[in-house]
Amino acid sequence: xxxxxxxxxxxxxxxxxxxxxxxxxxxxxxxxxxxxxxxxxxxxxxxxxxxxxxxxxxxxxxxxxxxxxxxxxxxxxxxxxxxxxxxxxxxxxxxxxxxxxxxxxxxxxxxxxxxxxxxxxxxxxxxxxxxxxxxxxxxxxxxxxxxxxxxxxxxxxxxxxxxxxxxxxxxxxxxxxxxxxxxxxxxxxxxxxxxxxxxxxxx
Amino acid sequence: xxxxxxxxxxxxxxxxxxxxxxxxxxxxxxxxxxxxxxxxxxxxxxxxxxxxxxxxxxxxxxxxxxxxxxxxxxxxxxxxxxxxxxxxxxxxxxxxxxxxxxxxxxxxxxxxxxxxxxxxxxxxxxxxxxxxxxxxxxxxxxxxxxxxxxxxxxxxxxxxxxxxxxxxxxxxxxxxxxxxxxxxxxxxxxxxxxxxxxxxxxxxxxxxxxxxxxxxxxxxxxxxxxxxxxxxxxxxxxxxxxxxxxxxxxxxxx
Numbered sequence: 001x002x003x004x005x006x007x008x009x010x011x012x013x014x015x016x017x018x019x020x021x022x023x024x025x026x027x028x029x030x031x032x033x034x035x036x037x038x039x040x041x042x043x044x045x046x047x048x049x050x051x052x053x054x055x056x057x058x059x060x061x062x063x064x065x066x067x068x069x070x071x072x073x074x075x076x077x078x079x080x081x082x083x084x085x086x087x088x089x090x091x092x093x094x095x096x097x098x099x100x101x102x103x104x105x106x107x108x109x110x111x112x113x114x115x116x117x118x119x120x121x122x123x124x125x126x127x128x129x130x131x132x133x134x135x136x137x138x139x140x141x142x143x144x145x146x147x148x149x150x151x152x153x154x155x156x157x158x159x160x161x162x163x164x165x166x167x168x169x170x171x172x173x174x175x176x177x178x179x180x181x182x183x184x185x186x187x188x189x190x191x192x193x194x195x196x197x198x199x200x201x202x203x
Numbered sequence: 204x205x206x207x208x209x210x211x212x213x214x215x216x217x218x219x220x221x222x223x224x225x226x227x228x229x230x231x232x233x234x235x236x237x238x239x240x241x242x243x244x245x246x247x248x249x250x251x252x253x254x255x256x257x258x259x260x261x262x263x264x265x266x267x268x269x270x271x272x273x274x275x276x277x278x279x280x281x282x283x284x285x286x287x288x289x290x291x292x293x294x295x296x297x298x299x300x301x302x303x304x305x306x307x308x309x310x311x312x313x314x315x316x317x318x319x320x321x322x323x324x325x326x327x328x329x330x331x332x333x334x335x336x337x338x339x340x341x342x343x344x345x346x347x348x349x350x351x352x353x354x355x356x357x358x359x360x361x362x363x364x365x366x367x368x369x370x371x372x373x374x375x376x377x378x379x380x381x382x383x384x385x386x387x388x389x390x391x392x393x394x395x396x397x398x399x400x401x402x403x404x405x406x407x408x409x410x411x412x413x414x415x416x417x418x419x420x421x422x423x424x425x426x427x428x429x430x431x432x433x434x435x436x437x438x439x440x441x442x443x444x445x446x447x448x449x450x451x452x453x454x455x456x457x
Contacts, residue, residue: 007406010413082371096418168440
């Protein structure tokens with residue numbers, strides 16, 4: 001075994017994007033959809049999540065550490081690329097570029113989002129329907145949220161496609177083509193779930 | 204001589220450290236010319252568009268039938284072989300540039316050494332030399348031979364490295380060409396004896412297989428139509444298995 005860890009880090013980066021981060025993203029957006037049923041249902045759902053046993057342990061191991069690694073190593077990967085979509089305007093090359101752009105957008109979005117929800121709650125603010133309703137009552141913030149959510153779902157869906165290639169699940173061109181359709185379907189579905197929830201907070 | 208002319212804009216550079224500059228040329232038209240014959244025309248009469256004497260443009264060529272890869276350059280924005288770039292099919296003025304992913308030696312001549320070093324790094328050959336005659340190796344099924352022949356068409360021309368957004372000065376990525384050769388030689392019945400070694404080379408050094416970002420430009424750009432991205436995905440699968448073997452141990456050595 002060699003001391004070079006690049007292969008390991010790359011594979012870890014790919015794996016963490018799906019498990020646990022991708023899975024967490026879906027759970028998060030699903031729970032958000034309780035807002036569609038009204039403030040009470042939403043508050044009950046968030047209260048349930050807040051009171052899960054081993055909450056802090058799960059937050060650190062399932063959410064914070066994987067996202068921090070994925071983000072930092074992802075930035076390193078993103079800034080290694082020298083984009084050339086003007087010369088090679090192929091679909092996959094655009095996906096390659098947008099994956100890196102959305103990665104950076106998502107990092108900024110999540111930092112802001114965590115700051116005004118999770119960090120605020122650590123300093124005593126209560127996370128509930130009103131908190132989100134207040135945030136998105138500003139149309140500018142709502143627009144940023146919709147952009148942030150869409151960038152996240154794109155990054156996740158397209159990440160699923162490259163996950164399948166990176167781990168050697170889809171090898172043949174046809175299997176990769178089918179996975180492209182699957183990832184588009186995932187993008188549409190998860191974006192719907194995410195945007196529907198944020199719009200439920202708009203008065 | 205007909206009055207029709209061919210216009211070229213060539214990105215030139217005096218030596219490996221010099222500044223690059225554009226020089227325009229105008230040549231008398233002849234039917235059925237390719238970029239090579241246009242460059243030969245310039246060499247015969249090295250005058251630029253304004254009629255001033257200039258140095259002959261340096262370029263490389265060898266086989267003139269798109270099997271050696273030496274004459275690769277960027278023609279009207281796309282990297283390709285200049286021998287099969289027919290003047291009649293190109294929009295004028297024809298813009299010629301060196302493949303800037305590689306160090307430029309002079310004018311259109313680039314140094315593709317890194318590609319040949321990569322082939323050495325991954326042992327892109329079937330090692331049979333020994334102290335005694337090893338005898339004939341196992342036979343290869345015909346269907347597999349036909350499949351392997353496609354991968355063997357690689358001429359190390361560098362077009363895939365030029366097209367790859369992850370092959371650049373900020374990254375050490377080995378590039379698609381050498382990766383696909385690993386697949387070729389791992390598929391060979393005798394070459395497969397060094398399969399694990401080749402895979403580990405791709406996993407154990409900077410700029411290995413995992414640097415691929417799946418932009419898939421390489422497979423679009425390859426002049427030989429080599430299924431480079433299929434090779435890369437197949438190697439991803441093989442290195443996944445190899446990494447499990449390395450970590451957990453195996454009694455399955457091949």
